[in-house]
Amino acid sequence: MSYIEKKYRLKITEIFEDLPSLETHLIELLNRNSVKVVDDIASVCAKFNKSINLILKKYYPEIKEMKDKLEIKSVLKFYYDLIDKLTDLVRNIENFQKIDSEYYDKLIEFIETKETLIDGKYRTICAQELTAFYDPASRANLEKIISEKYLMKSKQYFTIGSLEEEIKKIAKITGAKQVSIMEVSESHKKHLESAESIITYTISDDKDEGILFKIGTELKQYLESKKYYVVVKSGLVITNAKLLPDKN
Incomplete structure (x- = not known):
């Protein structure tokens, strides 16, 4: 493992270790079952997004060890889904000014089962993706799909609400x-x-x-x-x- 890879692997670990404090704060906000904390939830979501983007754009591309790639990618996938869920929550609150309490409960459950999801569901998905990516025939097809999805994502936005x-x-x-x-x-x-x-x-x-x-x-x-x-x-x-x- 190169010096830069070791350094960036450590940076990723440090960022991941800082995120549980945000999760704790987020659970406290969700437990209030109140639309009044929507700005605070959006702020937490933005912090998650900033950290994950930093890893994805700056540090992750330098990681070459497959074991490390799988571990990091599995954690990232959990946070991708968390950010999506929080974005959806904020959007619905701003549009309808109310949310069923079950919505909050499901989000809390998702956060509290983080380790189980990462070690199970997300690790399985990421292992399949990495296997496909490093198989020459599958990689060409996968890169095309990723490119198309990224292009669509960069040009499309939510259209619900004013x-x-x-x-x-x-x-x-x-x-x-x-x-x-x-x-x-x-x-x-x-x-x-x-x-x-x-x-x-x-x-x-x-x-x-x-x-x-x-x-x-x-x-x-x-x-x-x-x-x-x-x-x-x-x-x-x-x-x-x-x-x-x-x-x-």
Whole structure:
């Protein structure tokens, strides 16, 4: 095992070891059975997403040992599903303002059976995927499927709920603490003549330009997929989409 592989394997382990504290906090939020904590749940989801993306994009590609790849991939798959479930929960709360208590219970059960799922269901799935990937004939087919799925995922967004709801959901899942939609002013039209609305957002750490950039990028991609024009500034999105402004 190379030096860089050992180093990155350790980094992945450190990230995984930090996540149970988030899980504990998440269970506390879910146990409240309240839609009032939706912003807190979205914030936790964003933190999970940030950690998993860091592993996936920076560290995991350097891991070559099959045993390590299987172990890491199995854990990642659990968190993929958890993030999907949390995203769905946030979306449903924002759309309907209520959730059956059973929904919370199922999520808590999913988190509490994490180790069983990783050692059983997810390890089996990942072993099959890795076996297929390293078989030359299967690999070519699998790479094509992955490429197509990634392309679809990068261009498609949820369409349930109003445009305003979707914008706020995307921003919060990406890391925004607060999101506001306002009417455009003349000063903003200097950047986009056809501007109709502005979207502002704040984050916990105002100095984290990376998160601000990511939120702006996600909103830009979403709105452009809807055929709107967009200009992104730090903490601000200007668009020609005619959005319903928030009430003061």
